[in-house]
Amino acid sequence: MASESPDREHAVAFTLNGEAVRARVPARMHLGDLLRGTFGLTGVHLGCEHGVCGACTILVDGRAVRACLMLGVQADGATVETVEGLTESGRIGDLQDAFHARNALQCGYCTPGMLVTAAELLADETAAASREEIRAVISGNYCRCTGYHAIVDAIATTAEARRNRRETAE
Amino acid sequence: MSTDPGGLTFLDRPNSYIGRSVPRPNARRLLEGRGTYVDDVPAARLAHVAFLRSPHAHARILSIETDAARAMPGVIAIVTGPELARVCTPWIGVLGHFKGLRSAPQYALAPERVTWVGEPFCAVVARSRAEAEDALAAIEVAFEPLPAVVEMETALDPETPAIHPDLGDNLAFERVLDVGEVDAAFRDAAVVVEETFRFGRHTGVCLEPRAILADWAPADGLLTVHHSFQAPHMMQDILCKHLSLHEGAVRVICKDVGGSFGIKVHIYPDEMATCALALMLKRPVKFVADRLESFQSDIHARDHRVAARMAFSAEGDILAIDMDDLTGIGPYSVYPRTSAVEANQVVNLTGGPYRHRHYRARARVVLQNKAPTCQYRAVGHPIATMVAEGLVDLGAARLGLDPLALRERNVIPDDAYPCAGVSGIKLEKLSHQAALAKLKAMMGYDALRAEQAVLREQGVHRGIGLAAFIEITNPSAAFYGVGGARISSQDGCTVRLDPQGGVVAAISVTEQGQGTEGIIAQIVATATGVPMDKVRVVSGDTQATPYGGGTWASRGAGIGGEAAWQAGKALRENVVAVAGAILQADPRSLDMRDGAVVDAATGAERMTLAELGRIVYFRPDTLPPGVQPEFVATRHYVPKDYPFAFTNGVQASYVEVDPQTGFVRLLKHWCVEDCGTVLNPLLVDEQIRGGIVQGIGGALFEHCLYDADGQLQNGSMADYLVPMACEMPDIEVAHVVSATASSEIGAKGAGEAGTAGAPAAVVNAINDALRPFGARVSRQPVTPEVVLEAMGLI
Numbered sequence: 031m032a033s034e035s036p037d038r039e040h041a042v043a044f045t046l047n048g049e050a051v052r053a054r055v056p057a058r059m060h061l062g063d064l065l066r067g068t069f070g071l072t073g074v075h076l077g078c079e080h081g082v083c084g085a086c087t088i089l090v091d092g093r094a095v096r097a098c099l100m101l102g103v104q105a106d107g108a109t110v111e112t113v114e115g116l117t118e119s120g121r122i123g124d125l126q127d128a129f130h131a132r133n134a135l136q137c138g139y140c141t142p143g144m145l146v147t148a149a150e151l152l153a154d155e156t157a158a159a160s161r162e163e164i165r166a167v168i169s170g171n172y173c174r175c176t177g178y179h180a181i182v183d184a185i186a187t188t189a190e191a192r193r194n195r196r197e198t199a200e
Numbered sequence: 201m202s203t204d205p206g207g208l209t210f211l212d213r214p215n216s217y218i219g220r221s222v223p224r225p226n227a228r229r230l231l232e233g234r235g236t237y238v239d240d241v242p243a244a245r246l247a248h249v250a251f252l253r254s255p256h257a258h259a260r261i262l263s264i265e266t267d268a269a270r271a272m273p274g275v276i277a278i279v280t281g282p283e284l285a286r287v288c289t290p291w292i293g294v295l296g297h298f299k300g301l302r303s304a305p306q307y308a309l310a311p312e313r314v315t316w317v318g319e320p321f322c323a324v325v326a327r328s329r330a331e332a333e334d335a336l337a338a339i340e341v342a343f344e345p346l347p348a349v350v351e352m353e354t355a356l357d358p359e360t361p362a363i364h365p366d367l368g369d370n371l372a373f374e375r376v377l378d379v380g381e382v383d384a385a386f387r388d389a390a391v392v393v394e395e396t397f398r399f400g401r402h403t404g405v406c407l408e409p410r411a412i413l414a415d416w417a418p419a420d421g422l423l424t425v426h427h428s429f430q431a432p433h434m435m436q437d438i439l440c441k442h443l444s445l446h447e448g449a450v451r452v453i454c455k456d457v458g459g460s461f462g463i464k465v466h467i468y469p470d471e472m473a474t475c476a477l478a479l480m481l482k483r484p485v486k487f488v489a490d491r492l493e494s495f496q497s498d499i500h501a502r503d504h505r506v507a508a509r510m511a512f513s514a515e516g517d518i519l520a521i522d523m524d525d526l527t528g529i530g531p532y533s534v535y536p537r538t539s540a541v542e543a544n545q546v547v548n549l550t551g552g553p554y555r556h557r558h559y560r561a562r563a564r565v566v567l568q569n570k571a572p573t574c575q576y577r578a579v580g581h582p583i584a585t586m587v588a589e590g591l592v593d594l595g596a597a598r599l600g601l602d603p604l605a606l607r608e609r610n611v612i613p614d615d616a617y618p619c620a621g622v623s624g625i626k627l628e629k630l631s632h633q634a635a636l637a638k639l640k641a642m643m644g645y646d647a648l649r650a651e652q653a654v655l656r657e658q659g660v661h662r663g664i665g666l667a668a669f670i671e672i673t674n675p676s677a678a679f680y681g682v683g684g685a686r687i688s689s690q691d692g693c694t695v696r697l698d699p700q701g702g703v704v705a706a707i708s709v710t711e712q713g714q715g716t717e718g719i720i721a722q723i724v725a726t727a728t729g730v731p732m733d734k735v736r737v738v739s740g741d742t743q744a745t746p747y748g749g750g751t752w753a754s755r756g757a758g759i760g761g762e763a764a765w766q767a768g769k770a771l772r773e774n775v776v777a778v779a780g781a782i783l784q785a786d787p788r789s790l791d792m793r794d795g796a797v798v799d800a801a802t803g804a805e806r807m808t809l810a811e812l813g814r815i816v817y818f819r820p821d822t823l824p825p826g827v828q829p830e831f832v833a834t835r836h837y838v839p840k841d842y843p844f845a846f847t848n849g850v851q852a853s854y855v856e857v858d859p860q861t862g863f864v865r866l867l868k869h870w871c872v873e874d875c876g877t878v879l880n881p882l883l884v885d886e887q888i889r890g891g892i893v894q895g896i897g898g899a900l901f902e903h904c905l906y907d908a909d910g911q912l913q914n915g916s917m918a919d920y921l922v923p924m925a926c927e928m929p930d931i932e933v934a935h936v937v938s939a940t941a942s943s944e945i946g947a948k949g950a951g952e953a954g955t956a957g958a959p960a961a962v963v964n965a966i967n968d969a970l971r972p973f974g975a976r977v978s979r980q981p982v983t984p985e986v987v988l989e990a991m992g993l994i
Contacts, residue, residue, distance in 0.1 A: 037273075058330070072240035073233020075458070077407045078491040082917040085407055113233035126231045130223050133882045136890065137713030138230025139237065139407040139458030161930070169926035172917070174407050174459045175713050177889025177954075178925040 042106040047115025055102035062086045062097035073113040073142045084171035087143035094150040113142035134184035136175030159189035217722035221882035224718035235456040238411035243484040250332035252322035254314030257348035257569035257910025265340040274331030281311030288476040293535035295683030301373040303533035304364035308473040315531035318496025348569040348910040352528030355566040373540040373565040380558030385520035389511035393594035398979040401503040402902035408458020409489040412471045414478035430465040431750030436742045454740035457712040461577040467535045495915035501576035503528045510591035520558035521551045530572035536685045545580025551588040552670035559622040581956035585669040589960040630848040631936040635872045665965025667957040671847045673754035673949025678843035690838035691760045692746025693767040697831040699817045701809030702734040708748025709760030715883035716756045727768025729792030754949020762943040766835035778829045845948040849873030851957035853965040862984030866929040874936040875950035885933040891954020899959035
């Protein structure tokens with residue numbers, strides 16, 4: 031098979047933060063660069079571009095993925111949500127409030143990825159969300175500023191508040 | 201504690217925010233992904249630069265063939281070292297008060313010789329970063345490899361070649377301090393313990409990589425530089441100097457900065473080159489380090505080997521310390537702070553909590569062909585603390601004394617201040633005894649010792665480690681200014697009352713996430729009586745803020761905060777004077793509280809600030825004759841009584857060591873520290889925790905590994921271990937408050953404390969756990985391999 035130029039562009043269409051979008055994407059461009067460069071979603075932060083730090087974490091079809099480990103062309107047909115979309119929808123408002131109240135961020139660079147990872151955990155109503163489990167779930171999101179302690183507190187507080195709301199509703 | 205003109209201390213002003221856990225106003229947008237880091241700044245006609253970096257630790261550049269690369273799509277320019285040197289002059293990282301410190305001229309792009317793996321020597325500017333990298337791959341370079349100086353232990357041997365032949369040898373700096381009668385003290389001691397401590401090289405790993413966007417607008421005569429950096433005015437000054445521009449022609453903006461920790465306060469060749477390229481090309485040029493180049497080109501730190509001994513009396517008094525520190529700093533002393541500061545701090549700080557009077561320390565700083573090292577969070581502190589605290593624990597074991605009791609016995613008593621430490625440092629007020637007492641209660645020390653003993657019987661090997669430390673904060677001009685470095689130790693704040701009664705505060709200290717803007721808003725709101733949500737803080741812009749040093753060495757709260765306090769008070773005086781003229785009241789009978797001018801005695805509202813603003817700004821014709829309102833005030837501050845505000849603290853770690861695998865599990869960590877007035881416990885506590893986790897990183901995980909040829913072996917985040925949430929313990933933080941009398945708000949710094957003490961606490965805990973095996977570790981990071989080696993199992 032003839033090798034393809036890494037610059038060859040492909041047409042993609044997907045749902046981004048609730049809106050139908052399309053773009054022409056060079057084959058080698060990762061989804062993080064596509065979201066930041068083409069769509070201006072600068073809340074997707076690039077920390078390492080080899081899938082370790084977690085700063086670029088987004089939701090693709092409801093699952094947390096690394097935007098730097100997925101090619102832009104792979105988004106074709108998918109539903110993609112970034113911190114901007116999650117904020118606008120109000121779905122993580124309680125989590126963001128808890129992070130704010132607890133100062134569970136300092137420089138804020140890891141924060142979007144950390145919130146998205148926590149959002150996935152909290153969306154699972156069966157998750158226990160103990161401190162230990164929270165620490166395990168966010169262990170792919172690197173934070174250099176906080177001692178993680180406040181982040182664990184904020185996620186645990188949110189998990190408990192949501193649990194209480196569910197129980198009250200029942 | 202000083203009082204304000206209204207007779208109230210800042211703590212009991214009616215609307216004081218000081219000491220309260222107020223959330224940071226600027227955190228909201230970061231939580232919504234709306235921060236503006238350098239890579240988020242839009243620019244028309246933006247070009248991207250990528251650098252060709254040395255694959256050799258040391259080599260001569262024979263030729264650079266760029267023709268094929270120049271013809272590639274998107275390429276705008278390819279610039280080599282000699283070409284760039286016509287625009288950007290070289291620099292030498294020395295300080296006048298470090299006698300004998302030597303380095304060599306360093307260029308933005310190495311013109312003829314490369315001296316470490318990762319040193320940039322050629323730049324490609326293209327329409328996209330990807331195209332610039334494509335072109336890099338098409339450049340052909342011929343090198344003549346030269347012998348590499350890798351090991352600091354042999355760097356001074358006569359047969360080792362000098363990295364810079366003009367210097368003659370590889371000794372960059374040497375300092376010897378000899379106080380008291382050290383030899384006699386050791387001769388007469390009942391117990392002498394000694395150890396050689398090794399500290400692995402590690403680095404900052406800021407989550408946002410270094411980034412700079414420079415835009416030269418010839419028509420404006422303005423170079424605008426967006427920079428992920430801690431000291432905008434310093435960068436402005438240095439750009440002017442080396443690009444031959446007037447300071448009015450350079451504007452440096454540091455908006456959101458994604459972590460810094462001292463990494464982003466140095467002059468980096470690639471960043472200087474980016475600015476020079478913008479001048480050459482007359483268009484915006486951006487450089488964002490990728491993670492692989494961050495590991496090769498960010499400054500490293502902590503590459504030390506310290507041989508040390510400590511003398512004790514039979515009763516357990518520390519009599520003397522004798523130590524020898526050898527450190528490798530890479531091929532250049534980093535500009536403008538120099539790479540000799542870390543070793544100098546080790547000499548100043550080792551044994552700092554204790555009252556011994558005999559101290560000898562030698563520090564030698566040597567050049568090597570590895571990435572340059574320089575100041576990183578808690579410069580020198582973790583080394584000094586580990587050396588002293590490791591020896592104290594050895595002494596306690598030999599004397600058969602409890603390690604906490606031995607520390608209680610030897611720390612400088614809380615009622616002994618002011619006094620001088622044995623290295624000559626001036627100590628205003630420390631609180632070791634109170635901190636130890638608080639820690640002991642907080643961690644339930646006696647119960648924990650009992651639990652440890654029971655578990656040990658059951659084959660569970662847990663250890664308790666302690667570390668007392670001192671910390672340098674609030675540096676005055678004695679730090680850099682006296683050495684000739686143009687680094688400001690003073691900071692300023694301008695406060696302005698606007699028509700609706702809101703306040704804008706422009707401050708020269710900067711925000712990298714530690715909460716600078718938050719505490720400045722708290723202080724200004726308290727000083728002016730304007731509600732905090734009506735205070736907007738501006739920072740990180742050389743054109744919009746007073747001149748100052750920025751944020752480094754834990755100076756934001758203590759120096760920037762005091763400037764803000766003084767500016768806020770001055771504004772309040774101005775405003776109340778005008779209100780008095782309007783209300784025909786004695787200004788001394790008035791105050792500003794909760795957004796209004798009130799009667800100071802009763803608190804009754806006389807007029808709102810919005811009404812006052814309306815009159816002053818829109819109907820000044822109605823003001824009494826002779827009243828000229830100044831609703832803006834600027835104040836600057838620099839500490840003068842002491843060269844530094846020393847702070848203190850003590851940390852404890854509880855760990856479990858698996859004797860089969862050598863794995864260390866962190867169970868719990870405690871810290872008691874004294875940063876003077878605690879402005880915002882929410883911010884201080886998590887900053888302390890963050891510092892502790894960085895210290896734990898150095899103690900257990902982080903290590904820049906080089907092979908014998910000077911190749912970095914683990915320069916990626918997948919290979920270089922950083923602490924993640926699952927490995928970290930919960931961390932309890934508490935405070936003792938000894939406010940500094942040098943300022944009215946009394947704040948000292950807190951940024952270094954966590955990192956200063958954590959490694960020693962963790963390593964001492966590991967050694968406590970290993971005691972039944974007759975094993976101990978003294979090399980950081982303490983990997984499972986190090987533990988198993990110490991136990992003689994491998």
